[in-house]
Amino acid sequence: xxxxxEFEEFVRTRGEALLRYGYVLTGNSEDAADLxxxxxxxLGDAWQRVRNKDNPEGYVRTIMVRHHIAAWRRRRRENLxxxxxEQGFLHExxxxxxxxxxxxxxxxxxxxxxxxxxxxxxxxxxxxxxxVSRGTVRSQASRALDKLRIERVFQEAR
Amino acid sequence: xxxxxDLVRVLRxxxxxxxxxxxxxxxxxxxxxxxxxxxxxxxxTAAAAVLIAGGTAVAVSxxxxxxxxxxxxxxxxxxxxxxxxxxxxxxxxGMARRPVLSLGPDEVLLATDRVWSGPRxxxxxxxxxxxxxxxxxxPPEEARSYAANDTQIAWNAxxxxxxxxxxxxxxxxxxxTSVDAERLALSATHLYWSRAEGGIxxxxxxxxxxxxxxxxxxxxxxxWAVRYAPGVRRNxxxxxxxxxxxxxxxxxxxxxxxxxxxxxxxxxxxxxxAFVQRxxxxxxxxxxxxxxxxxxxxTIAGRYVEIVANGAQPTVYSLxxxxxxxxxxxxxxxxxxVYWYEGGTITVWNPAAVQDG
Numbered sequence: 001x002x003x004x005x006e007f008e009e010f011v012r013t014r015g016e017a018l019l020r021y022g023y024v025l026t027g028n029s030e031d032a033a034d035l036x037x038x039x040x041x042x043l044g045d046a047w048q049r050v051r052n053k054d055n056p057e058g059y060v061r062t063i064m065v066r067h068h069i070a071a072w073r074r075r076r077r078e079n080l081x082x083x084x085x086e087q088g089f090l091h092e093x094x095x096x097x098x099x100x101x102x103x104x105x106x107x108x109x110x111x112x113x114x115x116x117x118x119x120x121x122x123x124x125x126x127x128x129x130x131x132v133s134r135g136t137v138r139s140q141a142s143r144a145l146d147k148l149r150i151e152r153v154f155q156e157a158r
Numbered sequence: 159x160x161x162x163x164d165l166v167r168v169l170r171x172x173x174x175x176x177x178x179x180x181x182x183x184x185x186x187x188x189x190x191x192x193x194x195x196x197x198x199x200x201x202x203t204a205a206a207a208v209l210i211a212g213g214t215a216v217a218v219s220x221x222x223x224x225x226x227x228x229x230x231x232x233x234x235x236x237x238x239x240x241x242x243x244x245x246x247x248x249x250x251x252g253m254a255r256r257p258v259l260s261l262g263p264d265e266v267l268l269a270t271d272r273v274w275s276g277p278r279x280x281x282x283x284x285x286x287x288x289x290x291x292x293x294x295x296x297p298p299e300e301a302r303s304y305a306a307n308d309t310q311i312a313w314n315a316x317x318x319x320x321x322x323x324x325x326x327x328x329x330x331x332x333x334x335t336s337v338d339a340e341r342l343a344l345s346a347t348h349l350y351w352s353r354a355e356g357g358i359x360x361x362x363x364x365x366x367x368x369x370x371x372x373x374x375x376x377x378x379x380x381x382w383a384v385r386y387a388p389g390v391r392r393n394x395x396x397x398x399x400x401x402x403x404x405x406x407x408x409x410x411x412x413x414x415x416x417x418x419x420x421x422x423x424x425x426x427x428x429x430x431x432a433f434v435q436r437x438x439x440x441x442x443x444x445x446x447x448x449x450x451x452x453x454x455x456x457t458i459a460g461r462y463v464e465i466v467a468n469g470a471q472p473t474v475y476s477l478x479x480x481x482x483x484x485x486x487x488x489x490x491x492x493x494x495x496v497y498w499y500e501g502g503t504i505t506v507w508n509p510a511a512v513q514d515g
Contacts, residue, residue: 005247006499008184009254013490015183016176023176024169032176033186040183041190051499052486055452055472095168098160102168117162118169120416120454122430150160 109144231484307344343380352377391415409439420460459509
């Protein structure tokens with residue numbers, strides 16, 4: 001059975017949301033587009049298996065975050081001196097500083113924050129996605145929040 | 159000192175800056191898959207990078223696989239068969255169909271178009287006969303959301319226009335422009351919409367001036383609207399019936415977050431566990447630890463949610479009875495229905511047709 005139409009429909013209906021997710025993970029449209037295409041290509045190759053037993057959206061988002069972290073490890077090209085372009089869209093709330101600081105976090109720490117505060121996932125699920133312990137998730141999140149000088153209010157609820 | 163709320167806001171606002179793909183994503187992905195196939199063939203000849211596990215070929219490089227086991231759940235089509243209909247993805251003219259709204263127990267609204275561009279139309283699928291009839295052609299701008307009353311269907315497009323078309327079919331008519339809506343609802347006489355930051359407005363279906371009717375509220379399914387408690391936890395704290403003016407306070411348990419309510423049921427997360435309760439706080443029950451909401455803040459028709467067991471099989475959970483049923487494949491969950499793809503067909507499950515469950 002040819003599942004091409006079904007896969008294409010998934011790409012079509014979920015592409016925009018995945019690009020948005022890619023953007024908060026990577027911090028720019030170019031890397032987001034690359035990440036989304038790579039993850040969707042892998043999903044396409046595994047489509048038959050994934051659609052039968054898994055949830056394609058969760059699968060592709062997991063690939064995106066894992067690939068994003070792994071690619072950085074391989075290349076060791078840490079963007080420590082972040083060249084953050086003008087982010088006019090954030091200025092009205094004075095948010096540009098926070099966005100710029102987010103870009104300077106190590107990828108894994110930023111990924112934890114994205115999964116927790118953008119994807120709204122519980123720490124146990126984040127741990128499963130990243131293949132680390134729940135304690136690691138908590139300590140990475142805590143370190144990242146400290147660096148960003150963010151007060152933790154409802155962490156205990158997780 | 160910054161708050162977690164600042165972080166949530168920055169991430170949400172940043173995601174709005176993502177640029178759409180330069181070319182159709184389907185094309186870009188297809189091209190990348192072709193490149194990957196070529197590369198993999200080269201690799202495979204160089205080193206036998208395939209393990210044979212239980213008779214199944216598993217590529218070693220594919221390390222992103224989820225390993226969670228799959229529960230053996232009765233499928234939705236067996237547990238709640240009343241709501242099921244199946245249709246081909248492709249219409250006879252090659253256009254692709256997509257369910258977008260439940261029109262009550264017997265009908266589902268379909269958006270039918272070509273991938274990315276070209277003409278678009280709205281069709282209606284009849285549940286028991288399987289017949290599909292065309293309502294009419296619609297403008298090319300992608301729709302954000304749909305709503306219906308007994309006689310009309312409304313949608314808002316990405317260019318912030320709002321359109322109406324009669325349920326019996328006919329010509330689409332533009333009702334309003336500059337409507338930046340997160341959600342629409344139709345009463346017998348008015349179109350209502352709420353803005354992402356809260357606040358509800360309405361305009362008569364015959365046209366005319368819009369007016370603001372409620373500050374700080376967000377629309378759910380007509381006639382219900384909700385309010386969020388201040389803070390980052392995204393707990394709803396008030397239900398308002400826009401038709402009667404009735405207000406019902408919602409009681410959130412301590413440490414709850416993402417408490418999301420309809421008139422009968424609320425769902426939320428507490429200490430990493432999913433829970434269900436009535437708006438008044440009664441009937442509270444916590445779900446098994448491995449059952450998580452696939453999307454927080456979303457119910458299906460106000461009485462089901464989609465959950466995943468350890469990230470595995472998508473599962474529909476009845477808030478009324480606690481019954482579960484599995485869904486396989488590429489599942490799309492909307493506010494009032496669920497559909498999934500199987501080969502060249504779409505199976506729609508419309509809970510409005512389900513009496514018990």
